Amino acid sequence: MTGQRVLSAEQHARMAWARIAEPDDKTARAMVADLGLPEALEMARNGVSGRRANADRFAARLRDLSTERDLEITERVGASVIFPDDPEWPTGVDDLDYPPWCLWVRGSGAPLATVTERSAAIVGARASTSYGEYVAAELACGLATRDFTVVSGAAFGIDAAAHRGSLATDGLTVAVLAGGVERPYPAAHASLIARIAEVGAVVSEVPPGSAPTRSRFLARNRLIAALSQGTVLVEAGLRSGARSTVSAAIELDRPVAAVPGPVTSMVSAGCHEEIRTGKAVLVTDAAEVAELFGRLGVDMAEPKQGELKLSDDLEPDAFRVWQSIPTRRSITVEALTSAAGLGVAEVMGALGQLEVAKMAKRTTRGWARCAP
């Protein structure tokens, strides 16, 4: 973005609200719902009779508020700010009870709406196992191959494995941060987050300079769910924060999948609980996730089947006779009637079928199995 963007009064107010109110601030939402964006901001600033208490809530942050400065900083950190009704706006987030006031995006320049049009959130524990990280990376690879953008939170563990799996396949990936988009968190993932910004997008609903606080992590999790067609939980303990992303996806009526793991692993216990209680569908690979999140009839997973055996195609009597032929020697038809519990005519019929299928052959001493 070059030069200063001209904002409408409503967009100004949205940036201001993003600065002074936490994403989950019910008071702010109620004020805006009552009065409209700029009017509620005006009330927060100056107070109106009988509602001073509400305004007091925002007093400290209003003192430092400067939308002009926030716009300058946004531009300086190489980000842009987008608003509802912008063509770049990912309309899926409007399904949230409290949609973001606006979104900061640091990315390749492709519109966020396009980048997240076909997308899957992969989330999970920070304290993951190598099993979980392997599966997250495999899923991300497989989903990238199927043209899904992988959305996650850039955290340690599952999130990072998912982003890296997508990057490894030249897929698109989006990191949603709990703090400002210019503030890589965790710091150890600065270069990962920079790479995500280069090819995909780094997104936040709080203005540059905002610290990632715990309530913002919860808010961020609901945004991950809202930016995706569905959410996959890879590893999560019973009280993992990643389960809040699952709850958000369920509230949004988006499909949720979970990857099982050993029942002896506490970091899979949250996944198992989501599956047990019917909140998540058990998935084992990217094809199954794509089928669940993708287009009906287009993203179909191949049905799972083991190795086919020749004997599967036999009639029951023929199969029984085949089972009754010893593996290493010949057997007479009479002995077969006893061994298989069938009449002579039935045994002869079955042997005919087996001969055609090249599974049995006549020998000088009766019948024997053919070598497989």
Next chain:
Amino acid sequence: MTGQRVLSAEQHARMAWARIAEPDDKTARAMVADLGLPEALEMARNGVSGRRANADRFAARLRDLSTERDLEITERVGASVIFPDDPEWPTGVDDLDYPPWCLWVRGSGAPLATVTERSAAIVGARASTSYGEYVAAELACGLATRDFTVVSGAAFGIDAAAHRGSLATDGLTVAVLAGGVERPYPAAHASLIARIAEVGAVVSEVPPGSAPTRSRFLARNRLIAALSQGTVLVEAGLRSGARSTVSAAIELDRPVAAVPGPVTSMVSAGCHEEIRTGKAVLVTDAAEVAELFGRLGVDMAEPKQGELKLSDDLEPDAFRVWQSIPTRRSITVEALTSAAGLGVAEVMGALGQLEVAKMAKRTTRGWARCAP
């Protein structure tokens, strides 16, 4: 059992049918359904006009048939044979499309009906992993502790681990064999099967001397399902025979559970598929199995929850304020209003709550967190 048991004509015929017809022999079932047990046997023996073809099916085995000798052998191997309407008869097997003609039981002497009154089948792969065997044994222990009899097939892998887990907790366990009850299969499990007979029961629907053939394994699997209130699948490949036990349990309208494992383990793929397709409920421990198979309202599993944190009980504002207090230094109320995005009155109220909860304390420089 001492002395020769006196059998009714119908019981005689049942023993004969068990000897000459395979458990899944539809021809035999149709003949018996048409004519009655002794009459159909008579037809198999002598033929009736126009139905000679059917009788031919049984000719070879009829030549060797001797119910008297089978009774002698039964007694000699320390077994007994039970029939429908006997008080020992486990009536659950009558739910099968083709119930056993009769059952051979080698056991502690306790009636099979009583032994299997509260029972769970634990089945799975022969080629199991140490993970699967561990989980099978743990489940069996936990179920035995909850007074469930563990029913399985004495095979290598999951079956053996389940029997051993039950035995280790002095639980009751039942092995259902595909061959005769006097014929331990696999031979390597002879002492395990002997131990099961001592404290529980070894059961078969085919007469002593019968070899375990493949079709009898499938028939045996349905019997495992029918002798249990529900079936747990622990490890199974996509084409594992243990999945036939699951199918049988579903046909019997009994609950089915499956234990997940790593998605990278092919020997868990069958379990995952049963869960994915809604045929089995995901379970992670014996409490969950007991809840599923047991008595409503009595065998309830404790709800799963992680470690409770003090902060869970806080109001949202108090929690947000607590989050905004730095971990290692004090902060002023004014700084807290900005950090938490709340008014002075709200921050003061929250600090009051935190003080009561011993989570925050006044310091000379404002407020600080209390040591946990």
